[in-house]
Amino acid sequence: MSKVKGSRILLRHRDIPKLDKLDVYLEDGGFESFKKAVTKMKPDKVTEIVKDSGLRGRGGAGFPTGVKWSFIDANNWPHYVVANADESEPGTFKDREIMEQNPYQFFEGVMLSAYAIQANDAYIYLRGEFWDLAHELDKKIKKLEKSGYLGKKLFGTDYSLNLYTHLGAGAYICGEETALLESMEGKLGQPRLRPPFPPSFGLFGKPTVVNNVETLANVPLIIEKGAKWYRKFGTERSPGTKVFSLSGNVNKPGNYELPLASTFRELIFKHGGGIPDGHAIKAIMAAGASSSLIVANDEALDTPMDYESVQNVGGMLGSASVIVIDETVDISWLVNKTVHFFKHESCGKCTPCREGVFWMSHLTERIDNGSGSREDIVLLQDVANNIQGKCLCALGDFSTQAVVTGIERFPEDFKAKVSPNQAARIKINE
């Protein structure tokens, strides 16, 4: 039986030394879930247990994983599983730790998912910068093939499975699942129109399940210990644990695996050791660069970090990459940084994102370097609003989150940067 200490389901390598070695993982009961599934369980049963566990996608959208698997089109074959290991959101570094330190648990999750949807080929799509990690994973995949956990007719059954890694070329957008699929097909990484969704039209046009690394890493223990056990962690609607990537103005940045619905205060002050130099906390970005800026008041700090509650304080849990911003940070500077990131990463497919983010970057730059006017702030807000709700994929909206909430919730940071005497260069259509 796999050992679980406290609420550490995913970062078990911190408790079990050398869990990244196959023999250690096997000794801990590794691949028993997979073997049990393949030899004794119907594929639908695996999906059912995952459904019952309430596991939700850890990539950001929080869609129920088992439900996603059950959407797979049973009249169109073959099926594919793609593990999204693009981990491109600034401030997110959880998948990397899982793949580096606890890779077999992740693999087993991929393999269980593949069995559940009866895919014979599963892919791990890694961002291009993870080339060394991909190399390590390749070696481990070879080991699994030699040990009979991957390949043809597994455990004497008719089920065969191959696992491959695939490197992206370093684009943020390729973390978006349909852009990822395009990239895997050798095309320019641009998101597809949805619908159709990947479970009906995915990789090479075939039904495909795309899941985040962390999501998949939960699956082996859910199958081993059951849905009920998993639901001991977290809340009714957001069960399980979550790896929070903590960064920014905090004493002990890093990954922390906590049950969902732990509070910001607990993460930042108990685990993260608080703010350096005794500064006051000012804002939180709960989901990396694509977050809104949450005003870090007591209400916010005591908010449970689950998919629903974070929305109540004007944010999103997303991939739970919590960036802490203290009082020394000028929000207009931060917004400028964020917008420049999106300007660099916009794929360019749809007009509002391609043109709007480019335009916003001029405005935030102007404001940040002190040459902007008050009209520029109004215009920036307007441009951001005009992007929202009009883009092909969610990333267009993401690019505006920090801008809109920054201006709305920290107006003085912007006003302080523009001189009231600075002549407006343009007329604003109020």
Added chain:
Amino acid sequence: MSELVKNEAAQNMVTLTIDDHTMSVPEGTLVVDAARSIGLDIPVFCYHPKMEPVGMCRMCLVEIGTPMRDRTTSEPILEDDGSPKIQFFPNLMTGCTFRASEGMVVRGYTEKVTAARKEVLEFLLTSHPLDCPTCDKGGECPLQNLTMQFGDGESRFIYDEKMHSAKHVALGDLIFLDRERCIQCARCTRFQDEIVDDQVIGFSNRGRALEIVTFSDPGFDSYWSGNTTDICPVGALTTADFRFGARPWEMNASASICNHCAVGCNLTFNTRREVKSGGEKIIKRVMPRQNEAVNEIWICDKGRFAYHFTASDQRLNQPLIRKDGKLVPSSWELALDLVTSRFKNAGENLVTLAGGRLSNEDLFNLAELSAHLGGDALLYSDMAGGDLVSRLGVGEGTNFSDMGPETAILVVACNLEEEAPLWWLRIKQAAERGAKVIVANPRKTKLDRSAIHNLRYEYGQEAGLVTALLSAISPKQPKSPAFVNKLAKDKEVKAAAKALSEAENTVILFGSEGTSYAASAALAQACANLLIASGHIGRPNNGLIGVWDKGNAQGAWDMGLRPSEDLDAALKTSQAVYISAADPAGDSKQYASALKKADFVVVQELYMTATAELADVVLPAQAFTEREGTYTSGERRVQRFYPAVPSLPDLLPDFGITAEIAGRLGLELEKTAPASVMLQIAEVVPDYAELTYQKLAKVEKQFPLIGREDVYYGGTSYQNSQGLGVQLKPAAQNGDSPVLVITELPEVKLSGEELLAVPVTRLLDLGNTVTPSEVLVTRLAKPHVALHPQDAEKLGVEWGSKVKLILNGSTQTVLVEFDNSMPHGVVLVPRSLGIPIISPTPATIKVL
């Protein structure tokens, strides 16, 4: 008939409301198409009705709502007044990707929608150079038009912050890209991928730096590149031919028909009178004109760019008479009198030789004159079977766009994209709809990609291959040669024969890959036999199509002209030869020497061709762009063309010159009005009995709607208001029941030493009407031959090297290309590149 309408019977219809207009459309129709079908505008940039929607530009955002249903009972929820309660999506949705469903309500002009349009336009314009005053697209530009309609008058973007990009990027020799004007709609790249399967351009980079690049060598290597300039919604893509040439509003539009191949694409010539051309009215560009049964809204680059011949300064402009061995200018009177007297003397020894680019009216008058004197009226062509096409051609109502899984299409001895590009395109699309395409050719062609069976045979065995298909269907055939029996046992051949015979509809197209006249005759008959035996004649979407070497070859057959089996002998033994629109001396030294032996040669031409050089009298004729007439396509669609530019002074149309000669010989023929010639044709040629110019000018509503006022939707292709033409009924559709005719199959034999040179066709050749277009020069095929790489290795010849080619008694230096799909022991010699080849013939290659 519009695609929307014709599918009504087959599909579930749904009723939706767009801006208070309620309409019924087939389920699944895109909201923008539904709106457009009743004349409502939902503006688009990236969407194009001929391509899959991508939803990129976001210009078509509208409010969309669907009827609410009770979650438990599924019953519709009603408003207080009893009307269904509509739930609108919280965000605006793209009308180009949303499909109509029952009860859907679309709002295209609410405040929210018009604001979104303004915002999307504002975004697009932040990166746009706003150089409309010097932009070719100005005046017919969707971005300009939609900005006028929905945009704001003022810019909130600081001009100095605009990103600047390259403005004169030559994507290829024909197409220029202005990267500043590009709005990244991907219409061009999608056209190249989805429609013509030449993936030679694409996006590079990302975000605001996203740009179109070409990755072929040479750049933008596609026969279809010009179409991207029509569908480009801004002035980003322009042709090397037209850019900076004229403003759209300065030009007139004349309907015409392309005569470069047998498809008969509908064209519009844009003309302008200009100082630059000495105050003359000249053709500035060629645009496609919509005919959904012929070319839809596309044309190939040959049709688009090879028009300059009509304005060439090499045109003949006065009659010439040979005096003391030299051709000297003469009056029409003198020249015509001389011709008349010599023709009278020749009587039945007059040989009339006409080219397939002449109009039906020209050919009719030539045939009448010839008959009057009792001479032979010959068509200058190496292809046979036009008589079979008139009997077993495709039935009236045939349209490649209607073909799907129920149809099998056999294309034999033909490199279709080279010989008739639009048919390649339309058959490829039929294959995508499920039509079973079978390609039989000795080597690979582009259509192979669309085929379910690719059948290979040796050059010379084309009729044998078709006979093998026939014997696979009905085994009771007379004894066939061994090679046919062998082919008939081939698994692929058997499977193909099964597909052809079992299909509800079958169309066969035969081309001229590697064929002589005799081989063509055997091939055409074999194809006819196959169609008769499988019962695929006399109905729409069934029958035989000749992929003719000239635009109106079928018309020539219909007017009674026939190719000669031995042209050499016919010319030698004549007392007078009357040649029009043909250049036999240019094609073959043998014909040249035969003509030298002829007593009296009259050449009616546009240029001083090699044949005209040998003439006793040269009569200059009007180009087809200067007059009216009709052509008959390979699908036997008769179509009208109209004058685009004034004639050169003192010139007559071909039929007029012939009528002048005939008049002097006592035969009254119509000399001025081609419509009247058509009336006579209707009297004499039974298949044309119903035709009048008025009928040919009839139009009906087509989908997608194309036109000047909504260039945003389908591009700048022209609406067809001048005639869709009339497809003739073949005899088989009129009750004729043809029987099989078994002919002897020709076989080509060679001595071991030599290679077999076979004629093949290249689209961009060095024909008389092509080379005057300077813009095309770098795209034209150079004199070359193709060898199998292994044969080349044996000969010690490298790719791209120059070799000496000896055939038909002439020696020439040519370049060598490789084709690893072609048979061994063969050298492919393209026609019309200045290498004298008419039929398969032994050849020797020597390394230089």
